[in-house]
Amino acid sequence: MKSTRREFLKTSAVIGASTLAPIPALAQAAAAPADMCIARWKGDAKANMTETARRLTEEALKAVGGLGRFVNKGDVVWVKPNIGWDRTPEQAANTHPEVVKTIIRLCLEAGAKAVKVGDNTCNDAQKSYKNSGIEAAAKEAGAEVVYLDKNRFAEVKIGGKRLDTIPLYPEIMECNLIISCPVAKHHSSTRMTACMKNFMGVIENRKKFHQDLPYCIADLTAFLKPRIAVLDATRILTAHGPTGGDLADVKVMNTVAAGIDLVALDAFAAELLGNDPAQIGTIVVGQEYGLGKKDYKSLNLKELEIA
């Protein structure tokens, strides 16, 4: 990512300034942004999900320092939701459009030059983008909606433990920041899917990954070095994932989490779906790779109740 150096300099400057400034250490700790925030809706249970999704996303991101912590002025950001399936928002196979819309708005407010949205869909892209509600929401928020072109993926050396090269989408790799913002859902092979597995949507030739998903996903995540992710658990898909289609499998949770540790976010998602994170291959291997901690409660965690 291009901005790493810039961010490093900025962070160093902040640290430098703070050591010079005569602020008590305690106050500084209190002001420090959380590593992860879980925002739960505790207001009217019948509240419109568009409304709650927006509030929860805003509050969760604010608690981890706001997107200004990750987006620099003039950055191009790729927002990567699940748009893989030709399903409607209530079917919970794709990210809630309002979550996507809010993230885009906050990116632009944080000074991003452009925000692009796109996914390497499994169903037809036009139908998935449209019926997920994400195309309309993203355009309304001012993002560019990109239909990925299968002929443009370029083989890139990632030098992972399991994967040496994979075809990545150049337009995504040219962005300064990728924000994974999946919906938490059931998945037959890996039992659950969330932030890390969501990166399967920036690559091609991914079907063979199913022969060893935990390591392939860890290799991919390690290469991409994500700095922030948003987990949409406004409603989750508890069975027949990742495609879904039956509303009986959908559970309304009215929860959004944001954080800098994707393994921790995935562990939280696993718990929401009724799994023990220690039993989920992608999470265990993610921790083994040093990509994060499955014990998300050990992080600087902030839990918010929004009404």
Add this chain to the structure above:
Amino acid sequence: MRFRRPRSWMQWARRVSQVLFLALFLALALRVRLNENGAPVVDADLFFKLDPLVSLSTALAARTLAVIALPAVIVLVATLLFGRFFCGWICPLGAVHAAASWFRAKRSAGTPVERRTPWHRVKYVVLVALLVMALFGAHWTGVFDPIPLLFRSTATFVLPAAQYAVEDSSTAVYKADPHVGPAHLKLVTEPVYKFARNVLFRVDRQTFAGVAFIAGLFVLIVALNLVRPRFWCRYVCPLGGLLGFASLRPALRLKNDEKRCTGCGQCVKACPAAAQPDRPGEWLPTECFECWNCVASCRRGALAFKVENPVAPAAAGKVDFSRRAAMGASAAGVAVMLGFRQNPLAQEKVFEANLVRPPGALAEREFLQRCVQCGACMRACPTNALQPCALESGIEGLWTPRIIAKAGYCEYNCNICGQVCPTGAIQPLPLDKKKEIKIGLATFDKNRCLPYAYGRECLVCEEHCPTPQKSIYFVEREVILRDGQKLTLKQPQVDPDKCTGCGICEWCCVFRDTAAVRVTSANETRNSNNQPILPGGGGGSPY
């Protein structure tokens, strides 16, 4: 000496009309892909509705008057009055031929004057043979009818080729990124690429199996304009034949003022139809395209179209189609029809495994009676699943649509093929009804499927299976690997009651050559004799 070139407003009006109708045709062909959430694509089938031969032959073959479109009736009635104006002014394939004719070298003075030849008769023979076939339920009009022919050629060849050219060239620029300082060439090519892809062609590029033959026929008939101007229109076109029969006594007739005519022959050279405009009383209304070239070519203003009483006998040449030719054409039609049926497929003795028809397709015989091989469904299909048949349905089903699941799958949430079908061969089903249709059945090849044959996890097919309760499910079984190691793997299986045969499992299978799960036409809703599965599950009865 050089004379001032004569002008005719009508000739220019005709050219403008041709360009506009061809542009409209292309615009509609592009639009057929635009899928507004399964809503019908408004008027994308306009040209099929305008085509009297599509209406007539489909009505004969399907034995229903319901397929007759009002615009086609209007065209036919107007032809009775005005002759073959459709050929000269409206037909988009006619416009292509007219444009291609310009590439002919200018005829030298020594070129023999073109007169009607026995070859003009061919189109009437083709027409009568096709209609007799249709009468017996063998519908092959779409192979030769200019509207389906051009639509098929455009949808499967011209548009995909154009998109390929735009995308591949701009992607090459994108990857190589040639630039001089800050001036990158891709700053120009990328907006063009995105416009072409997202707006013009409506996203993913399509490609069609066996397109060489469709394109070959199209290129051949266009190239024949080098032999004679509008070769196809004057000699072969069955729609031209039908409209020719309708123009025996038009009200609009070409008049040659013998007092002014010097017999210079310019009008004959200008005529693309060999309709004999130069000879008073021998002008051929059944051949004339009403193109106004002859009127425009006459320096002495001897030629003019005039309105006359259509009931009065035409002082003009008659159609060259004898009773003997009609009998021969009919016999040929019957022979071809009988030939089509001498095939185990046509008699339902066997069912072709690879003939997976789109959802809503009628039972095979009724389907073939309606399909005009136009390719609208193939153009509309968002996943490129619908492909032209070769011989999967016999020669009778040439270029009719089938799903090649390896190329694309039937999108669960989509019914656009039925919405764009101009003849109802694929019924326009509402989405909830479409989802109940079975077009085939998935079968696992356990000698190839990874968790069965190679001791590896996979389950990509189960993941993609779109039915809400998963038609593909898995059973965990222990397998033994070469070193004796035991491994519990999730092995996929098909629930035949739930499987719709959409083919997404075959499409997404990790094997790209021959998939380890394949869909065949078995269990298709439309053919009751091709249903091996007793609905409602196995009994498990103890008796």
